[in-house]
Amino acid sequence: MTSMSGSRAPEPWLVDAHDALLLDLDGVVYVGPDPVDHAVEVLAEVRRRGVVTAYVTNNAARPPSVVAEHLRSFGLEVADHDVVTSAQAGAREVASRVPAGSRVLCVGGPGVVEAVRARGLEPVTSADEAPVAVLMGYGPDVSWRHLAEASYAVAAGAVFVATNADLSIPTDRGIAPGNGTLVAAVTATTGRSPFMAGKPCAPLIRESVERVGSRRPLVVGDRLDTDIEAGHVSGIDSLLVMTGVTGVADLLAAPVNRRPSYIAADLRGLLRPVSDVRLPGDDRLVTGDRLVALRRACRRAWDAADSGELSPVTAAELEGLTADVSAALRA
Numbered sequence: 001m002t003s004m005s006g007s008r009a010p011e012p013w014l015v016d017a018h019d020a021l022l023l024d025l026d027g028v029v030y031v032g033p034d035p036v037d038h039a040v041e042v043l044a045e046v047r048r049r050g051v052v053t054a055y056v057t058n059n060a061a062r063p064p065s066v067v068a069e070h071l072r073s074f075g076l077e078v079a080d081h082d083v084v085t086s087a088q089a090g091a092r093e094v095a096s097r098v099p100a101g102s103r104v105l106c107v108g109g110p111g112v113v114e115a116v117r118a119r120g121l122e123p124v125t126s127a128d129e130a131p132v133a134v135l136m137g138y139g140p141d142v143s144w145r146h147l148a149e150a151s152y153a154v155a156a157g158a159v160f161v162a163t164n165a166d167l168s169i170p171t172d173r174g175i176a177p178g179n180g181t182l183v184a185a186v187t188a189t190t191g192r193s194p195f196m197a198g199k200p201c202a203p204l205i206r207e208s209v210e211r212v213g214s215r216r217p218l219v220v221g222d223r224l225d226t227d228i229e230a231g232h233v234s235g236i237d238s239l240l241v242m243t244g245v246t247g248v249a250d251l252l253a254a255p256v257n258r259r260p261s262y263i264a265a266d267l268r269g270l271l272r273p274v275s276d277v278r279l280p281g282d283d284r285l286v287t288g289d290r291l292v293a294l295r296r297a298c299r300r301a302w303d304a305a306d307s308g309e310l311s312p313v314t315a316a317e318l319e320g321l322t323a324d325v326s327a328a329l330r331a
Contacts, residue, residue: 011273014239014262020052020214021270022205022236024221025067026059027244028267032172035074036243037329042267043076053082056208056219058164058198058226060087060137060179061109084208086163086198087137091115092207093197094133097159103129105153107146107182108137112163127152136186136194137163138179147182151189160186164198166226170244200229205236220267222246224258237261239269239277242329248294248322252301252313259302263295265328290328294321 015021023029029039046053055071055078062070064083071078087108094104094116106112106123112135113123124131127149134153139146154160166178187193197203199221209217219236221227222244231238240246240260251263262269262277269277276289279298301311313321 011275013271014218014274014277015046015049015051015270017274018051018214018216018218018237020054020209020212020217021046022054022056022208022214022217022219024199024219024223024227024244025055025057027170027222028220028241029055029071030074031170031244033070034172036266039267040074040076042270045271047077052212052214053078054208054212055083056199056204057083058086058138058166058179058204059169060085060090060111060115060163060198061139063111063114064088066111081211084204084211085111085115086204087111087115087135088118089204089207090135090137090161090163090197091119091121093195093203094135094159094161095119095121097161098132102133103131105129105131105134105150105158106137107134107139107142107150108163108179109139109141112137112139125149127156127158131158133159133161134194135161135163136179136183138166138169138182142182147185147189150186154186154190154192160192160194162194162196162198164204164226165196166198166223168245170222175245199226200233202230202233205230205234209234209236220270224250224254224260228254228260229258231261232257232259239264241266241269242325243267248325249318251294251298252311252318253305254298254302256302256306259298263291263298265291265325265331290324290331293324297321 065080067083068078068080103122103124116123162183165180167180168175169178219231219238228238238260239262
């Protein structure tokens with residue numbers, strides 16, 4: 001944009017181009033009990049700038065109040081209502097399919113039970129209690145017995161809803177199995193696939209957008225197969241941060257429906273001019289931004305893939321790009 005005097009007007013920061021951020025949590029804001037580097041100060045600045053934040057998580061284990069308290073322990077100003085979980089979206093989907101007061105077999109953490117109860121449904125734990133629906137979400141204490149009860153109920157014809165299909169979840173010790181692995185066991189046993197409520201499917205994003213009343217939201221996440229694809233499914237721009245499970249090789253190989261609008265090392269990308277983080281990579285060199293080469297490599301790799309050609313990115317270049325990301329995260 002050029003002013004009447006001929007000088008170029010300052011470009012807005014990425015955060016200022018949107019009225020709400022739909023922020024993933026695991027791998028974006030925190031990993032395990034600890035905040036991701038720079039996340040707290042960036043989100044405090046976002047709040048000062050008047051941009052609404054919704055914390056949108058596929059992790060259904062904890063109730064929103066517990067998640068919000070976790071975030072408040074970092075010094076963030078977060079209300080319970082600011083947290084939107086896949087358990088809430090899943091319970092909403094169940095409630096739309098069964099009569100009020102129906103029994104629902106809940107598999108997962110306390111967040112699943114609380115979400116079901118909040119929708120006026122009765123949580124149960126056994127197929128012997130004749131549930132008319134099953135809601136499956138992640139929980140660190142889910143056992144064979146829980147999967148067996150879910151299988152019995154699903155096989156008997158219960159409505160089958162899952163909060164999300166994430167195969168893995170980042171923890172402070174590394175990558176661990178996610179809800180998708182649990183759901184896969186029940187699906188393999190019964191031959192029935194569930195209705196999915198969480199990212200990348202539309203219900204969780206739809207509930208989040210409605211809750212904050214946004215017209216120009218931005219999905220922010222670390223996963224291509226959930227966060228970024230959710231943006232594509234919902235027609236919303238997305239920012240990928242490299243603080244979670246997605247690596248450089250994953251990004252270069254991303255299919256069309258999993259390609260982000262923007263790429264940054266971490267949440268500090270929200271406080272950079274839009275052209276600094278936009279895809280494809282800008283032709284100009286951006287001072288202090290180590291990911292320019294990665295954005296350009298993405299464009300080359302994606303263009304080749306779309307033309308049915310092999311990726312032009314060599315093994316040596318891939319190693320260099322990975323080093324760039326590591327350096328950017330340490331900066």
